[in-house]
Amino acid sequence: MSSGNPAPDQATGEAVASCPECGALHIDGLTCWEQLGAILAWEWQDPALQAQHFLTVASYNLQHPAQFTDAALAGLRALFVEHLEQGTGIAEVRRRVGSLAEGSRRVLKPERERRPVLRRWRLTVADVYQAGDSAGAAQRVRDWAESVREELSE
Numbered sequence: 348m349s350s351g352n353p354a355p356d357q358a359t360g361e362a363v364a365s366c367p368e369c370g371a372l373h374i375d376g377l378t379c380w381e382q383l384g385a386i387l388a389w390e391w392q393d394p395a396l397q398a399q400h401f402l403t404v405a406s407y408n409l410q411h412p413a414q415f416t417d418a419a420l421a422g423l424r425a426l427f428v429e430h431l432e433q434g435t436g437i438a439e440v441r442r443r444v445g446s447l448a449e450g451s452r453r454v455l456k457p458e459r460e461r462r463p464v465l466r467r468w469r470l471t472v473a474d475v476y477q478a479g480d481s482a483g484a485a486q487r488v489r490d491w492a493e494s495v496r497e498e499l500s501e
């Protein structure tokens with residue numbers, strides 16, 4: 348499948364849209380961004396999932412790097428790896444994410460400079476969303492984050 352060509356749906360033969368950057372298929376008409384929103388909404392009912400909030404957002408952002416400046420991306424990636432490998436406390440992560448995010452002009456590239464490039468990943472947000480089944484989502488976030496860490500270091 349080449350970049351930008353939607354995959355045909357097995358059941359209906361209709362084209363299924365996918366994200367031009369992370370490659371996640373749209374599910375139930377939801378883009379990958381909307382699937383992320385649904386997962387974040389589950390956190391209200393699921394403390395185990397809420398505890399993985401940083402990994403959920405970081406995994407998503409690392410699979411959508413075009414919007415970020417190089418410096419912001421490097422900072423996020425370092426924090427992400429450190430959190431996974433050394434279990435950096437969530438309070439420390441929050442503090443540093445806060446300083447990373449303050450002043451959005453330093454974190455986000457101007458829209459005209461963004462160049463999304465399609466990259467294939469073993470797991471994407473669609474594998475966590477799993478057609479809206481929230482059971483076990485916290486573990487799926489861990490698996491997703493670990494796969495992102497591995498593939499970023501390849």
Ligand SMILES: [Zn+2]
Pocket residue numbers: 366367368369370371379380411
């Ligand atoms: Zn995407």
